């Protein structure tokens with residue numbers, strides 16, 4: 270039963286990660302889509318309110334002009350010529366339904382009524398503006414059963430077409446137009462929704478999101494008009510649900526994609542580690558040796574062991590797979606593999622030449638790993654080598670956990686190993702930190718070597734690093750020497766340094782290194798010339 274369920278348990282975390290990231294992506298998409306929707310709704314409402322206001326301004330201008338033209342009539346009050354004049358004025362107006370003349374609070378004549386048989390009383394205006402303009406909103410008309418807004422001044426009234434805004438209806442928005450004395454916050458609704466609440470403020474623009482409504486009020490002091498536009502969020506949702514849903518789906522799809530890419534990366538890492546594990550077990554990983562020379566005379570005094578691995582025919586850079594192996598807890602296996610190969614392949618040479626040294630690279634976790642220390646002891650004892658013949662290289666990164674690094678380094682040195690700080694200058698270490706770490710040798714990163722012979726500003730750091738290394742009694746290995754100019758620069762320094770780089774030799778198999786050594790007197794023939802170029806074995810002075 271458990272076996273049958275195993276695949277389900279194995280795939281469950283993947284399904285969970287994909288589901289969670291899909292939901293998170295969908296939720297973010299929804300939030301983003303809603304924000305975009307609200308901002309586009311706002312934009313649309315602003316445009317709509319602008320159209321309403323400009324139409325309302327046109328209507329009020331028309332009303333004012335009609336009133337002025339009628340009041341300027343040269344004819345007797347409500348005479349036939351005056352009514353004729355009023356009809357001509359009305360003919361020119363697009364949004365007015367009637368023009369009438371008023372005396373003592375009564376309508377006496379109008380373009381539609383002609384001369385009223387009975388004088389019709391006008392209701393009290395709802396608002397009287399400072400220039401004497403009277404506003405009668407929603408007022409029953411004498412000539413029909415309908416109601417309309419009437420504006421009057423100095424004995425003339427105009428009836429505004431109650432359908433003047435019909436062409437501007439725009440679902441899902443509602444609107445209302447207010448008119449009055451904006452500065453004193455006194456106005457009445459003259460058009461639009463009867464239940465509309467008065468503007469919340471007389472500012473040029475006010476937004477309110479409450480009660481499931483998005484509302485915009487805007488007032489224009491010059492014309493005395495305020496426009497209020499609002500819509501229910503649900504109605505807005507319905508009109509733009511498509512876009513929000515599309516963005517939400519896109520977010521969900523992106524979330525799922527990120528999850529799948531992450532899982533694929535993890536699988537690749539895992540399968541890379543599975544392949545590395547197989548390659549180590551089958552001894553398919555090679556160890557090459559790069560000569561370390563005495564820069565003064567170019568003689569090989571040691572070597573650095575470097576791993577080489579080809580997976581499915583492709584070369585995998587060692588810094589990449591060792592870093593992944595470190596994350597996956599597999600780096601210790603590589604270290605022990607390299608150590609075993611160094612002892613197997615170079616043990617004879619090391620026994621023959623006691624002042625020759627091969628360095629191995631280790632990682633932070635090795636410093637705390639009893640298996641590593643046991644393997645070192647066992648390897649040295651078995652091969653009959655001196656501890657100082659196996660140098661230990663640690664990158665600056667490996668020493669980030671300083672207390673563990675200090676302890677591990679002290680342990681290695683107490684056993685007689687020479688400890689190198691690798692790629693110096695690229696990471697964490699300051700020279701004072703180096704003092705605390707108490708290593709023996711500083712390997713100056715090849716980034717600094719590259720600047721020698723150029724105008725690069727960083728070249729000025731090289732003498733500084735060397736000076737401070739001397740002050741801390743550290744020996745120096747310069748990495749990445751590629752040209753004669755670089756070699757000459759370091760050869761001519763007043764201090765003795767070791768060097769490593771393509772100029773002296775690329776990493777080569779053990780057999781090739783041994784042949785190089787055979788060509789070199791003093792190494793090829795033990796005793797001959799020995800001691801001419803000893804590598805720095807121990808830190809001197811305070812160390």
Ligand SMILES: Nc1nc2c(ncn2[C@@H]2O[C@@H]3COP(=O)(O)O[C@H]4[C@@H](O)[C@H](n5cnc6c(=O)[nH]c(N)nc65)O[C@@H]4COP(=O)(O)O[C@H]3[C@H]2O)c(=O)[nH]1
Nearest residue numbers: 575576587588591607630631632691749750751769770771
């Ligand atoms: N451009 C240039 N490059 C030069 C020159 N001279 C040497 N090199 C390269 O510089 C690197 C020196 O090794 P590293 O600083 O310890 O840096 C090493 C080390 O951090 C890591 N590594 C290699 N082998 C091992 C190993 O066995 N264990 C662990 N933990 N890390 C290893 O991978 C890094 C890269 O190793 P490699 O690719 O072998 O690259 C090597 C070497 O091939 C030169 O003149 N010019």
